[in-house]
Amino acid sequence: MEQKIAFNEKIRQSVLIDYNISKTSTKEDFNQLTFLAATICHAPTAFISIIDKNHVWLKSKTGIEIEEIERKNSFAQLTLESKLDIYCINYSNDPKAFEDVQKYYNNNYKFYAGIPLTNLQGYTIGVLSVLDTEERELKKEQIEALKALGNQCMKLFEFAKQNKKFRVIQKKLKQKYQELEKFASVVSHDIKSPLANIISLTELLKVENQGKFDEETTQYLNYLNESSYSLRSYVDGILSFYRSEHILEKDYENVDLHNLLSGIAHLYDVANDVEIDFPETATLHHVNKAALTQVFLNLVTNALKYNSKDHRKIQITFKKTETFYHFAVIDNGDGFSEENSSKIFELFTTLDTNDRDGNAGSGIGLATVKKLINSMGGTIKVNSTPGEGSSFQFTIKRV
Known part of the structure; x- marks a missing residue:
């Protein structure tokens, strides 16, 4: 059983790495979620925590100033271990759970509720948490509202993850496009140079031999000239199409x-x-x-x-x-x-x-x-x- 938990934790950590969640920048969207969580529960404190390998760090917070705490015995760890869709405890039910983390907080909290932030594959990367200084029970509508906020939080993480993948693909496509444009430019240059010679020589041949060629030969020269101009126009069009990206x-x-x-x-x-x-x-x-x-x-x-x-x-x-x-x-x-x-x-x-x-x-x-x-x-x-x-x-x- 211990090996299975360790194995799952390794997968969970790799999943967390894939989300590439920044410690330093917090979007207003996350701040709004923690504000709503505190407001809905009429609680002074709410925060979104990310469960890293040895620490839990706060992505967004309301009513609290800490940045990071040890993962061991943290509320986020307890929520992860509970495997519940919402984990709620009061001080009177488990005094030790509150005493273990009291050194990190300025307030003497007596109530905790946590919504695990779990992806579609079932791996929890963080927790949406609410703390209060009084013991209490959440109402049914408050629990449903917190779950809805947790879903929205997870969607924000998913969006950021997909957006990162999109930027990588976009960068690769841009590189490919630049390579294709360079190829088109080189090939067109290599085509236009001999084309210019063909056009010049054809015109020169017609002028210097005016009246000497029969009608069929003259027609062939005209076809050659027209085809050369047509091909030059075609090459110019290709270049114009690819260069439109710069426009x-x-x-x-x-x-x-x-x-x-x-x-x-x-x-x-x-x-x-x-x-x-x-x-x-x-x-x-x-x-x-x-x-x-x-x-x-x-x-x-x-x-x-x-x-x-x-x-x-x-x-x-x-x-x-x-x-x-x-x-x-x-x-x-x-x-x-x-x-x-x-x-x-x-x-x-x-x-x-x-x-x-x-x-x-x-x-x-x-x-x-x-x-x-x-x-x-x-x-x-x-x-x-x-x-x-x-x-x-x-x-x-x-x-």
């Missing part, structure tokens, strides 16, 4: 929406067939300006590229609700069928259509847009009609 790390700030959109519209002032309408005045509070700019830039560029009409028009609308900013980018472009409305946001997915200059899409731009919007707590959807245009509607969360 999301930018600071949040207040943004003048009119000025932001005015800057984007100004990029297309040179084209006489382009009309871009956007809100005159609107201020967005605490948003990622870099990410939002990239979203609008991608959507506006896309709307103009996939529009074969003589007069290209874009209307940008804005409204706000209590929890979200709502935007829409509406164009009179070529549009597409409803069945493609969801898959266009998937990475590397294209609709097998060329833009107004005859270039094929990479299937990366809209995937980047969705990634940025989702990271800002929003969603995006699209309505489109072939030959009439599209309306991209998206939201970002207000904070």
Whole structure:
């Protein structure tokens, strides 16, 4: 029996280590629990104690100043040994239990109640305790309330434990992402360098041999040139997708929406067939300006590229609700069928259509847009009609 207890204690200690409960910092949540425990029981003292190997230390406390006591003969140890869901004693029932710990306390306590803090596997890592200077019995509703507080305390420990695991996984994923980004950057550089040579040599070959090649050879050179530009665009898109992670790390700030959109519209002032309408005045509070700019830039560029009409028009609308900013980018472009409305946001997915200059899409731009919007707590959807245009509607969360 003694070996079994020793073995269980070793497991209990390893379980306690997994929770990684700090001795030095106490969250307000734990302080509120001890305050409520004392208030519910009309007692001067309540505390949350953690049962370590040789000592019991207080994670949170109300009405008491001690930080740590010996585990042997402590109230927490007695509660652990009792295996009860609540352990209550009065001085008259067990004077020695109170006398053994009296050296740690300033008050002459006569009553103790303890709720074991036990995880789902049945291992107790601590105790929610209440002390009073008078002998007494707890009412049924007080006992149930203490048990509820004990459950909440254990949930806080579980949350902190899972949060720690999440941070470890998050760190590993970030490292993997950085490695992938570095790989993409190196590979794209290695691809773009020979691509630039192919494009330059192809152009040079066409110029120096103008009129010498037959029609079929000239067509082959044109195909080679177009394919090279397409591949370069594809590589640039991959880099843009991975580098968008850095955009999301930018600071949040207040943004003048009119000025932001005015800057984007100004990029297309040179084209006489382009009309871009956007809100005159609107201020967005605490948003990622870099990410939002990239979203609008991608959507506006896309709307103009996939529009074969003589007069290209874009209307940008804005409204706000209590929890979200709502935007829409509406164009009179070529549009597409409803069945493609969801898959266009998937990475590397294209609709097998060329833009107004005859270039094929990479299937990366809209995937980047969705990634940025989702990271800002929003969603995006699209309505489109072939030959009439599209309306991209998206939201970002207000904070």
